[in-house]
Each structure stands twice: as structure tokens, then as C-alpha cells.
Amino acid sequence: MVAGVSPNYRGDVVNPRNLAADIPPELNCSLFVTNLPGATTVKILLQVLASHGPFDRIYACHVTEPDPAQGFTTASAKITTFSRPGAERLYSFIAQNRLVMNNLVSRVIWNRNMVGPQPLPQHYTRVLCLRGPKTVVDGHVLFRFLQRCNITFHTQDVFVTQETENERAMVWQFGSYRAQAEAARAALQARWPAMAVQFGPDPCATGIHDRAVGLPGRNVVDRNVQQGPLGMIPGSQ
Structure with missing residues (x-):
């Protein structure tokens, strides 16, 4: 057993970012949630939490599938928030x-x-x-780019907020900040310096579940041509 890791933990015990921090328990911002349906995904879990919020910004979220052979018949999740008060709100709710x-x-x-x-x-x-040229700010183009960068990620949602003849604005809700949104941001800024890349509101922190609410600069209804394909891009499930 690796020091600080439960024998029931089914994640990557080699990654130092997965090891317990040397902090007092009252500062812990990480929850372990069990008895989730077997088909639960990061996308599904975050959508459900957003509909019940506000709680806090999600720092990391990982779902582990059932493993009947090991006695785990339901799914579980590790959810880490940015702050202790946010973690306490989420803990109390569950x-x-x-x-x-x-x-x-x-x-x-x-x-x-x-x-x-x-x-x-x-x-x-x-x-x-x-925000940037439509040839670049495209769900499929960006997904393939992030894959080539070897960034492993989950997606809660991807949708267009604004579109002109040559330019498009898009929101990408990743499953985690840690190693996902932070890595994607760095990769996108390095590859396309002219692309505007900014952070947006976390639905789990705002309690806003509707795509059309609370998004700065939104004045164009989502295009149908975007909503179908983007909702089905790999990594969005």
C-alpha cells in the first residue's frame, strides 16, 4: 500500500498529484462518493450536480466504474473543489x-x-x-488537437455562444480544471496565440444549468449545425 492511499483506491497511485497532501483534515477539499449508478460518467455526474447547485468550482472529478470481480457493484467518484467551504456545501448536500x-x-x-x-x-x-477563426474554433478540430497533445480529458458540454461569417465563440466545459482545462488552455495558447482563451463560469459554482444564461457576450442562439455534431464528439459523453 502506498502511504496515504486507501487499499480500496482504484486510481493511479504512481502520479504524485494523486497522493494525499500533508494538510490537516479540516482543510481537505476532496470527497469520495459511492453508490452511484453503474452507467455514471463525469458528464452525467457534473450535470446532475450543476442542477442542484451552487456548490463550488470543480478542481477535479474522476468516476470509477463498477468492478463486480472486486466486489464493487456500483460506481464511485472522487470530487475535489477549489475551496473547503465549497467542499462542505457539497458534502452536506450528499x-x-x-x-x-x-x-x-x-x-x-x-x-x-x-x-x-x-x-x-x-x-x-x-x-x-x-474565440477565433471558425476554421480553428471548431469542436472536432480542437478535440483532435487535444488528442495529439496527449491530454486526457472529459467534457461536460461544448457549445457555440456567438458566430459571425468568419469568427466563432465557443464554451468548453471540461470535467476537471486539474490536468484538463489548465492543460488545454496552455496548449491552445501555445498553438494559436491569436485565439482568445479565457476562463468561464463553472456551472457547479453558479448553479446555472441552462447554456443560454450567464455567458458573457452571448447574442446568437446556438446553431443547429453545431449542436448535433458537437454533442457527440468523443470525450463529451
Whole structure:
């Protein structure tokens, strides 16, 4: 057993960012949620949480599938928020048996693999707002680019907020800030310096579930030509 890691942990124990931080328990911002439906994905879980928020910005979210051979018949998730107060709000919500998915009542404990508050600006989130030429700001183009950069990521949603003849604005809601939105932001800025890449509001922090609400600069209804394909790009499930 690796020091600070539960024997029941099914993640990557080699990655130093997955090891417990040397912090007091009262600063822990990481939750371990169990009894989730077997088909739960990061996308599904974050959409459900956003509909019940606001809680906090999500720093990291990872879902582990059931493993009946090892005695795990339901899915579980590790959810880490940016702040301790946000983690406490989310913990209280789940502990009150209010997170119910497919008639399963989720359970929550504080994760033994502790993660402290993140000393990052308040506007840093797992959501990126992109603006640039339509040939570049395209869900399929960007997905393939991130794949080539060897960035492993989950997507809650991808949608267009504004479009002109030559330019497009898009919002990409990643599953995590850690190693996903932060890595994508760095890669996009390095590859296309002229592309505007900014952080947007996290639906789990705002409690805003509707795409059309709370997005700065939005004045164009999502185009149907974008909504079909983008909703099905790999990584968005």
C-alpha cells in the first residue's frame, strides 16, 4: 500500500498529484462518493450536480466504474473543489441523501487522499471560453488537437455562444480544471496565440444549468449545425 492511499483506491497511485497532501483534515477539499449508478460518467455526474447547485468550482472529478470481480457493484467518484467551504456545501448536500440517481441514494465521506484549497485566482475554472477563426474554433478540430497533445480529458458540454461569417465563440466545459482545462488552455495558447482563451463560469459554482444564461457576450442562439455534431464528439459523453 502506498502511504496515504486507501487499499480500496482504484486510481493511479504512481502520479504524485494523486497522493494525499500533508494538510490537516479540516482543510481537505476532496470527497469520495459511492453508490452511484453503474452507467455514471463525469458528464452525467457534473450535470446532475450543476442542477442542484451552487456548490463550488470543480478542481477535479474522476468516476470509477463498477468492478463486480472486486466486489464493487456500483460506481464511485472522487470530487475535489477549489475551496473547503465549497467542499462542505457539497458534502452536506450528499450527506442529507439529496443526491439520488436512478433511485440510488449516493453516500459520501471525506476522501482519505486529502487535497487542500487551491491558491488560484477566483476566475480560474474548468470552463474555457474560446474565440477565433471558425476554421480553428471548431469542436472536432480542437478535440483532435487535444488528442495529439496527449491530454486526457472529459467534457461536460461544448457549445457555440456567438458566430459571425468568419469568427466563432465557443464554451468548453471540461470535467476537471486539474490536468484538463489548465492543460488545454496552455496548449491552445501555445498553438494559436491569436485565439482568445479565457476562463468561464463553472456551472457547479453558479448553479446555472441552462447554456443560454450567464455567458458573457452571448447574442446568437446556438446553431443547429453545431449542436448535433458537437454533442457527440468523443470525450463529451
